[in-house]
Amino acid sequence: MKPRAIVSEMDSYVPGKSQDEIASEFNLNKDEIIKLGSNENPFGPSTKAIEAIENECKNINRYPESVLNELQQELANYSGVKQSQIIIGGDGADEIIDVLAKTFINEGDEFIVPLPSYMYYEYLLQQYGARPVYAEWNMNENKLDIDSVLNSITDKTKMIFLCTPNNPTGTLIDKKDIKDIASKNPDVLIVVDEAYFEYAEVTNKDLINEFDNIFIIRTMSKVMGLAGMRTGYGLACSEIIEYMHRIKPVFSLTRLSYVAALNTLRDKDYIETSIEKGIESREYLYNELSKIDSLNVFPSKSNFMLIGIKDTGFTASEFAVELMKKGVIVRDCTSFKGLDEYWIRISICTLEEDKKFIEIVKEVLS
Structure with a gap:
């Protein structure tokens, strides 16, 4: 076969x-x-998350919640956005990337990744027939080469992945550069990966109200200490979130990951x-x-x-x-x-x- x-x-x-x-x-x-x-x-992990998991174990014979209103609201409060601007996924942020691909990628589309960066973007999007195009990081100055991104854009470009802080260089991308790329390419989805934003104490979440072509990826696997629970989320305008909810698996978040995430967010x-x-x-x-x-x-x-x-x-x-x-x-x-x-x-x-x-x-x- x-x-x-x-x-x-x-x-x-x-x-x-x-x-x-x-x-x-x-x-x-x-x-x-x-x-x-x-x-x-x-x-x-948070001791409150551990306690919540232990209490919830007796219910794992039941399907998890399909509507995640309570967790969505906690994440909205934590992120400073509206509940309608949040999508939650299992398998960490990887499911969010996968749902983005299922929602917006057609076979033959191109996506841009500045190298070096997190290679799982490429791994997921290629499965749907998209072709990677590589831009560059300036390793001498340890920053994004924005011209290499802009010069890589064609009429086939559907997404641009910007990881900030970037994995593996630890580099932050200037918010001005993100805005510049988004404003010049309104038909391209700019995917800003903020998996590590808490350690940088910098976020670009305000841009989702300014641009309807910016999507921010986040995870609860890092600062939140829930790598084994596989919980991620995304921030974007309500229209993008609604489209993605049509595609997202209904029961992707387990009962245990749900209560772990909820109680970690409440443990300030x-x-x-x-x-x-x-x-x-x-x-x-x-x-x-x-x-x-x-x-x-x-x-x-x-x-x-x-x-x-x-x-x-x-x-x-x-x-x-x-x-x-x-x-x-x-x-x-x-x-x-x-x-x-x-x-x-x-x-x-x-x-x-x-x-x-x-x-x-x-x-x-x-």
Whole structure:
């Protein structure tokens, strides 16, 4: 049985390695492994979310709610938008991207991704017959090359993906640049990925009232500590949201992910502390790693940072293996289009784990 042609041509998405994989491969104690490869929240979920999940377990024989009014309203309050401007999806923000594709992409359409960036956009949209067109990040100045985006637009362009802070560079995109692209291309959907906006303390959510061709992606997998619950959401004008609700799976959010999301949003102290501790960890890692001459550490506004390792004498895959042997998982960025084999990405951990990681890096490099 042969798959569709596009499936035969596609590369598989390469996720970060898990603690179970590394423990098995290198005969390590899983509980002692430091995981810096997947941009997760290392401080654990809200205790209120855990309590809500435990209470809801007795109801998992019932279908989840199909109308998510209560959660929509909490997200609207959190985001400072109208309830009609919110859509919620399961499978993190990935389902939101998938529903965008199902709603707006026709076979033969083009979409633009500045490289390097989050490659799951490409993975999802190609399934619907869309063709990726690559713009550029200026790696020397660590910012978006807006001219490369504008020059890539054709009459086939349907979407432009702008990740801010950008994954993997940690870069913020200037709001003026987003407005410039949106205003010059009213028939193109500008998809602004704000998965990490809390760590940057910057948002572009006000633009959805100014432009009806801007869509903002968000997730509860990062600051909210719910990566395992797979909950994402999007912000846009009410018309776009209504179209997407026609396509979105009815029961995509489980009962447990629903109550976890709802109670996390209501735990304001947890969210505030999560942001503060995340930024503290990021700044500690940046300051300490920047003292190592052979590392090219990019400043970041997210919960991760990109590190060039060419001067260490290792490739990214070699360096990652040496760290894994010592119980540390980092992201080998060789699979990111737009980067060569000399880049890794690390995410925040607890300060105790950060300090242990710094010592292990120095040990490997020595």
